[in-house]
Amino acid sequence: MDVYLPSEDQLRKSGRKRAPVLVYYHGGGLCVGDRGWNDWVGKWMFYGAVEAGIAVISCDYTLLGPHSGEHIIDDVKDALIFIRDELNHKLDKHESTVRVDPKNVAVSGASGGGLVAYYAGIHSPYPLKAVLAMYGGGGDLLSDWYLQEKKAPFFPGMSLLPSSAPFDAILDRDPRSTPPTISVPPGSTDPALSSRHLLFVWLLQSATLVDALSGVRGASAALRALPEKGDARAHAAAENPHGKRTLPQLGVTASFPPTFFAHGTADEIVPLAESRHLSRVLERVGVECVLWEVEGGGHGFDTEGGWASSPGASDPELTRKKDEGLKRIVPWLVDHFD
Template identity: 30%
Template sequence: MASFEYRTFTFRNVNSSAVELDLVRDTSAPSSLASPKKTLVFFHGGGLCSGNRRSRFPGWPLEVLMRRGWLILTADYHLLPEGQVEDMINDVKHLETWILAEGRQLGIDPELIAVAGSSAGAFVSCLALASWTKLRPRAFYSLYGMLQTDSDWYVTVKDGSASFAGLPATSLLAEDSEHYLVSGNTPVWHDTTEMNDPRNRVRLFMWLLKEGKIGPLVTSSLKAATGENSPLDLITSSFPPTVAIHGTADTVVPIADSRALVAALTKSGVENQLVEVSGADHGITPQDKYHAEIEKSVDLLEAYIRS
């Protein structure tokens, strides 16, 4: 039976407040005591507006890796709209410094690192891969990545019949979310709003998506930080081999995002593979139905690490 151990560390301080990461391992895995070892640096999803390093842990893919002896490093990062993409870039740069300074003594092999992100976490992964100057990850694992953020899907108003992962668009009200857009709000990098609260930050993202506001918000912040309109514009030949997995029936992040990702990688000469999961919604749900496809993507990731 799996037994997960979480060790928490501070990798950055902002105005005397800690930005933290967890180092997670399965203590029952055969190689759990081996050191150093393969490590997945994982960024959570949440539309860049919500979530934290624990609340968006995508289940089966990471459990499979830990069962095979991997470490998982999952880190918080600044959230929109209080934070900006520039803050996220500073987060991932501090994370790189921490891994190089502290990682090996904690069992991380800096030569055997993969970077991964689920949904908006794939966006943050691209920021890391484009910003890191010393770490050279061996692979990128994009789980239903939110990446083509300047496309029509993120800038158009959805009609009342729309539904996002089962959440009706009609239930997303301006009065529950507009207060987040007030300037001067305190920066947030560890969202703990409750899902049953109509003013929670997941619903903020969904409302921004419904209103076609998330695309302009993300694009303006990314452009201010990097000069680019989309994280796909950050891709160069220096990106590592990439595995992407995405459901064909995703109602939050369309599979077109992952298809655009592999097209950009191919154009840059980066080896890549896309696992399309027929009928799966956001999160490759229901995951119990798609274990075989998820394990296939993990096998491809491990092949890139071994190569």
């Protein structure tokens, strides 16, 4: 993990003696990416949080293939325990006198990192103050988007992938035979990682993401045979303990933290329906949540390049609304810390 501390002056202005914590999980479809503060990160979040006296902690986590969502959950729990029990001891060697408040921890994730943030909300070993999901995936893993095989091009700018072979070489390995892959930097040109950069696309195309997440081979095919509407898929998935643990919509309860969803209406990679679905699930169990639908926003709309490639970028009024919306997120977060 990388720890970004507010300055002593920023902490003093916030009126706190210790800095609340915002844990951030990177995007990359759970198959690539790393904790670096790079172009995949909405810099407004890191800068805004630190300016408000919040410590931002950007975490790596085990990537899918051959490891499963269970391994990601283990990483999430271990990191949160470290933040609570050990981080301030490590910071004693730091030149800054700023220390974190382990009783005030929130989590955030973008894209695939949103699903990791949902895991934290469900499986954290102690209560979290809030979840911030930026166009997060994993809000409805039982939809046809994930469970129906793709027979025509579906991913922006890409043809269908011609063969499963490169991806089978990743997915079919025994997890005990290889250490967890926790860091694949964006834009890496390492030939050994070329298949991994397309792994998420393959999981969508072959409709096997639920297999990879749960670690249960054939789970996706069994769920695909059931109707999308109604509760049949949810009931079937919940019968398997790995399914119930790794599909967030099956694990949320009334103890899930207050949640802010931000999702573009023009997102072609993670459908807006995901955030809409999980927000309804949370509302049904009485969890406070906000759903901000960003008109004209594509995937990664909160990053400079992501907005520039969004349909709304050519509209000054939509750009203004996007900018104004982003400005209210950090204050919302601050309000949820003690």
